[in-house]
Amino acid sequence: MDKAKLFLLSILTFISCKSNKGIISVKNGLIIENARIISPENQSLSPENYIVLDGDDIIFIGEVKPNLKGPFKTIDAKGKYIIPGLIDSHVHVTGTDALSEKEELENPEIVKRFREQLPKSYLYFGYTTIIDLGTAKPERLSEFNNADIKPDLYYVGGGAVIGNGYGLSNWNDDIPNFIYQENETYPIPKKYKKENHTPKAVVERLVKSGAIAVKTYYEPGFDPMQAPLPTPSKALMEELKSEAHKKNLILVVHGNSLEAHDFLGNAKVDIIAHGLWNWGNYSLDNNNKIPQAIKKTLDTEIENNVKYMPTLQVINGLKALTNAEFLDNTELENVLPKQLKDYYKANADTMYTNIFGDAPKAIIIRNFNRLSNQGKINLKYMYDHGGVILFGSDTPSSPTYGNPPGYNGYLEMIEMESAGIPLHQILASATIENAKAFKLEKLYGTVEKGKKANLLILNKNPLQDITAYNDILQVIIQGKIMNRNTLSAREIIE
Ligand SMILES: [Zn+2]
The missing domain is CATH 2.30.40.10 (Urease, subunit C, domain 1)
Known part of the structure; x- marks a missing residue:
């Protein structure tokens, strides 16, 4: 073959490769x-x-x-x-929002319709990936996944609550992955084996269940008149983190008070699942400045790269119970079956009393406005000082009609904006930041x-x-x- 032919052949090969490509x-x-x-x-x-x-x-x-x-x-x-697609990294697909187990049994048609609609409601507002931070019922997770059209669902496989602590009061609840912490006041009941409830044993079970993270709680309780609930010790949190990381799981911890955030920021957990809105005895000073103790706690979280999930809608969702007109919002028609919306309307007063007893609405509104403001100011501080902010709506955060699936995420975004968070950060928090924080960035977070x-x-x-x-x-x-x-x-x- 002469040189000219060779040259021509190589060009042809090049062209055909190109068109094949x-x-x-x-x-x-x-x-x-x-x-x-x-x-x-x-x-x-x-x-x-x-x-x-x-x-x-x-x-x-x-x-x-x-x-x-x-x-x-x-x-x-x-x-x-x-x-x-958006990622909401704090949801609960456990029950029929705001209905007790007894009410669910009494209203099977509402439950059926709610469960059929739930995956679509998240998608309606663009949440194509959701992370369930607490459901202990594997059958609910698989039922959700059995729908034809549904977001991608990840989970923590039931809260790794502290034995007899928040979420497991009086050992009554069926929480298979609780962690036992030696405590003279709260000895473990005979029906449980201690060795099945060490951080190591619990993390091993969670890995087997397909969980992507471990969720635990730092919550002494919300009522200052009551004795505090047990909370994890430093040593226990350290052990849990090390066991979780060994298995490539993220450690996510519930906490919304100064005490909790102070503990968790210093413990260098991966993610705190709520903002710091409960300031204890502190409040904004006359110049609307954040008290030094609060700032110091947020600075520690920023320095230790502890990721912050503001969940502003927790406060608004509870506050919505003071105002049944929330249920007249036509957006709810897109995310709730009509039967459930009607049920909420008929039972709005009872739902208020179940949570707030006979406390006057005016007081609840005043307190919750203060908490909401504190949560927003801290979120803005985190943003201004380089904290990592994750998007999580905590849907539903409590037995309230105020956190409707899907729509609650949209409301959370609006609240973030009103706290002063720029739109590019809200988008990043609900996509790439969440994907990275939960080690899902190979699959989600950008269009690539x-x-x-x-x-x-x-x-x-x-x-x-x-x-x-x-x-x-x-x-x-x-x-x-x-x-x-x-x-x-x-x-x-x-
Ligand atoms: Zn939650």
Whole structure:
């Protein structure tokens, strides 16, 4: 072969390789054209791109349209915005929100409809990944996962509560993964074996159950008139963290008081599952300045890289019990079955009394406004000083109608914005920051090749307007395109 022929052959090979490269085989493809992608990491908006999904994976992103071989659908996203599906890292899919187990037994139709709607309600507001921080009932988790259309669900496999502490009062509750801490006042009942309730034994069980994190609690209780509930010792927390990390699990700890945050910040836990809104005897001074003791605690969390989940909606969800008009909000029709909304309306007064007894509403409102303000001021302080802020709505945080699934996450975003958190940070907290904190960033958090095909197509730019999160055109979940209205709880009249 002479040199000229060799040259020609090499060019031809080059060309054919090139065109081969332009062909992408798909089995169940979806191409999104004119896709402007918002990156949560650098807050940029890409030029118009082609995104190719195949089944549950993002397999291509580029400015040149590839040739697809195999069956595929096309959508045109001209003028829209593409963001990664949102991650809510603090939910509970345990029960029928605000209904006791007895009420659930008495209202099977409501329970059935609620459970059918629940996965769709999260998707309706764009939450394509949720992390359950506490459900001890594996059957509820698998039931949730059995739905055809549902967010990706991760869990902690039941709280690793401290024996006879918060969440396990009087050993009455069925919490299989409690941790036993020697305590003369609270000896372990005979029916349990101590060796099954060491940090090591509990972490091993959690790993087997598929949990991605260990959740424990630092909660002396909410009533200053009562003796404090047992809380974990430093040594126990250290041991639990070390056992969790050995198995590649994250340590997430409940705490919302100064005492709890002080303890947990110094213990260098991975994530605190609530903001610091309970300031004990401290309050804002006349100049609206955060007291020194609170600042010092937040500074320790920032320095120790302890991630902070503000969960501002915990306070608002409880406060909503003072105002049954909350139930007239038409957004609720998208996320709650009508029967449940009617049930809430009929029982609103009882629900208030169950939590607040005969305390006058005016006092509850005043106290909760103060707590809410303290939570927001601390969140802003964390942001201003470089703290890592995670998005978690704590849905539902208590037996209240004030934390409706999906919508509660949207309300949490609005609260974050009103606390002074910029929109790019809210997007990052609800995507890449959550993904990194829970070691899920290989799958989620950005729109990139190799990640899961969970995307939102928005009509508005979420870096300019928080209401973009309530203006979703389509939700792509596990590669399936859903028009938003098909996820609503409203009876759809064709
Ligand atoms: Zn919670």
